[in-house]
Amino acid sequence: MSTGLSFEVADLMLAQAWADFHELRMEIELDCAAGLDEYEEMVGLFARHTGFRRWMVWRSCDGIVVQPMVGRAMLFDSVAEALEDLIPLRD
Numbered sequence: 001m002s003t004g005l006s007f008e009v010a011d012l013m014l015a016q017a018w019a020d021f022h023e024l025r026m027e028i029e030l031d032c033a034a035g036l037d038e039y040e041e042m043v044g045l046f047a048r049h050t051g052f053r054r055w056m057v058w059r060s061c062d063g064i065v066v067q068p069m070v071g072r073a074m075l076f077d078s079v080a081e082a083l084e085d086l087i088p089l090r091d
């Protein structure tokens with residue numbers, strides 16, 4: 001059974017626009033696994049110039065999960081709320 005669900009198209013478009021504005025690269029990974037968990041879609045947000053992954057984002061039954069590369073996972077009610085809370089650091 002999948003831990004993560006797929007995103008709505010509108011949420012992916014919002015995330016891509018947000019990533020472009022903040023000069024980040026967005027990648028969508030389909031049908032991926034991490035440990036024992038399976039995800040229909042995971043969104044990776046990367047620094048455009050260094051390629052460093054800043055965050056992984058997925059949709060669970062409980063909401064939108066954002067996992068920074070350093071720190072604890074955060075849970076949000078929507079993609080818009082999650083992106084509003086993220087402030088990318090400059091390379």
